[in-house]
Amino acid sequence: MPSIQLHPAHRDELQTIENLMQFYMYDFSQWLPLRLGEHGFFSISLKDDYWRNPATQPFLIRVDGEIAGFMIVDDDTRIDGAEHNLSYFFLARRFRGQGVAQFVVSALLSRLPGQWQIFHIDANLPAQRFWARLIPELTDGAFTRQQRAVDGYPCTFYVLRAPVSVA
Numbered sequence: 001m002p003s004i005q006l007h008p009a010h011r012d013e014l015q016t017i018e019n020l021m022q023f024y025m026y027d028f029s030q031w032l033p034l035r036l037g038e039h040g041f042f043s044i045s046l047k048d049d050y051w052r053n054p055a056t057q058p059f060l061i062r063v064d065g066e067i068a069g070f071m072i073v074d075d076d077t078r079i080d081g082a083e084h085n086l087s088y089f090f091l092a093r094r095f096r097g098q099g100v101a102q103f104v105v106s107a108l109l110s111r112l113p114g115q116w117q118i119f120h121i122d123a124n125l126p127a128q129r130f131w132a133r134l135i136p137e138l139t140d141g142a143f144t145r146q147q148r149a150v151d152g153y154p155c156t157f158y159v160l161r162a163p164v165s166v167a
Helices: 013-029 100-111 125-138
Strands: 004-008 057-063 067-072 085-091 114-121 141-152 151-163
Touching: 004 100, 013 057, 013 067, 013 085, 057 100, 067 100, 085 100, 100 125, 100 151, 114 125, 114 141, 125 141, 125 151
Parallel strands: 085 114
Antiparallel strands: 004 057, 057 067, 067 085, 114 151, 141 151
């Protein structure tokens, strides 16, 4: 098993996350009508003061010391009572299917207790399969699932409490 680390990103690492967001957007362009700008990059429009919001918590994922992806938690929730939203989750393709994603999701949930919402757009079939398998496993079935549209796209929301109490 490789060495997997999930660590809070420091201010000087935010540019690294914004660079990785290009790959995130590229992946999402398969399911959403995202367009490249004239400069050859996707336009990333984070909300004003997104990084300064105390609820915005960026994390870098490293595998054997190498940058492998990122996660960003914020408080942009759409479910009543939810405190945390997994806003972005990106893992480079060569690290997928090796247990890295499951490890970092579990690590993230153990670090930030409270009520969570985790959602995916339904057109993203790999995410649909991943979350449908992982959430019941991590929560021992203690979660709810809701269907809602986000920006007109059908999405599946999972609502759970962390840390999860597995019997």
